[in-house]
Amino acid sequence: MPLETPVHVANELARRGYNAEPEAVTLLASTPDPAGALDRTLETVPDDAVVLTADHVKEVVDTRSRSGGSSARTDPEPTADTPAESPDEPAGEDPPVSTGTSAPESSDDGAGAAVETGGSRSGGGGGGTTDSATGGGRTPADPAKQSVAVEGDIQSTGTGEYSDFVAVFRDRYEKLSKQLRGRVNHRPTDAIESMPGNSEAAMVGMVSDIRSTASGHWLVELEDTNGTFPCLVMKDRDIAALVQELLLDEVIAVDGTLADDGGILFVDSLYFPEIPRTYEPSTADREVEAALISDVHVGSQEFEADAWHRFTDWLHTADASAVEYLLIAGDMVEGVGVYPDQDEELDIVDIYEQYERFSEYLKEVPGDVEIIMIPGNHDAVRLAEPQPAFDEELRDIMSAHDARISGNPSTVTVEGVDVLMYHGVSLDEVIAELPDDKASYDEPHKPMYQLLKKRHVAPQFGGQTRLAPEEEDHLVMESVPDVFHSGHVHKLGYGKYHNVLTINSGCWQAQTDFQKSVNIDPDVAFAPIVSLDTLDLRIHDFE
16 A cells, blocks of 8 residues: 555554554655655564664665655755855745735734744755754654544535525524524514514624615615515714625624614614634644645646745754644645636646646655645636535545545644634635725735624625535534634735634745736745644745
């Protein structure tokens, strides 16, 4: 069997009657030919040995590949002509960051600024060793301490019939109304219609229409499972600004006073499902880190392969010893036919070859790093959300590291920390619909704040985001995440919203002609690193 991961190596050793030190397992898994390296190592082990040690492995394996690059490619050692650090870009210098250079303001308490560091840069275009900058190689992780649980992969059950759409919206309403009914004395629409004028009333409803009146007030029509009811927000009320944050089909609560004739509700207060301001996130009970990236886009002519090599080289260094998890939030490959004339910008035109190449790049990641991936809109899955994970053929191609593959969105619990991974297509719609100070491409964490506020990753139906009718609405945030990780917009941004660490991780693709035509200036080759025990954030630049 293939021995591409520590788990496979450890299982094979156990089958042959050996225990092994974690470092020995990791060293074997990181070689170009783990099975051959294991065979050669066991040939040299004393007959009475029952525990395979790192020293046994080092006797037969050239470990320089662990510090000078991945097992998947051969890189030159730095020389006087190709120094490990470019003299123009000294190690440790803070890199430029187009967004997120300081802590973005959140609507409550903001976030501490992330530590920004230069990535491992080599004069040879990504092929040099990084140990000289870090003082040594990576300390292998202990698999016994690692813990990952993934929730979110789905098997599509929708048929596309009218009843499916009714079911998914009813499920959305029921889930989100539970989060709101503790804040207002909800009455169904038919009960409100029977109440006398000037009565105090409150309801939880789905936004079915928003329009302004001739006088400049806002008329918001809310719908529940019994009917609809008009609600008027006066333009001179403080809450009038909140109407500009509303999207169709999201669920909110209002309270106020009925008009004299009882035919309309004058709104005094408006509530979103929200993240509680008192929310305290969970943290890991040991010092361990996760790298959060997205939008790799292998197969594009603009894929930054050298930057990727610098990233994976750095993962093999002592500075990255605590990085035991890699979370990839979609768009592993560039795909085919995603946008007009895309074929003119492809380096690899066959979708399966794109995934095969991506898998080769994935093998550069240290073998002891747990990898979790979800698809994006460029990947070979359905475009409608929620997106089921890849089919078996693609899973077999991307089998390196025994990567865990789930749907979009998914919640990944890493050492007790809940990370909501969502690729982020709906961010385009949020940015298009809301005012610039609430949602923009330059500060991609802010539209993510809006999704947290609405407790739904794609609230509006029928717009730019394709939504699939399923038996239930898998896009509702029923529980509060500790970390919200997204991508798609190719911009870097981060902050905290009610103590939820929110990260949009940029991309690994330079600006394409299509992006230039729509004024997208991507943030390329940044790797946000989250300390799971503190939820502190550092940003590494590998450009």
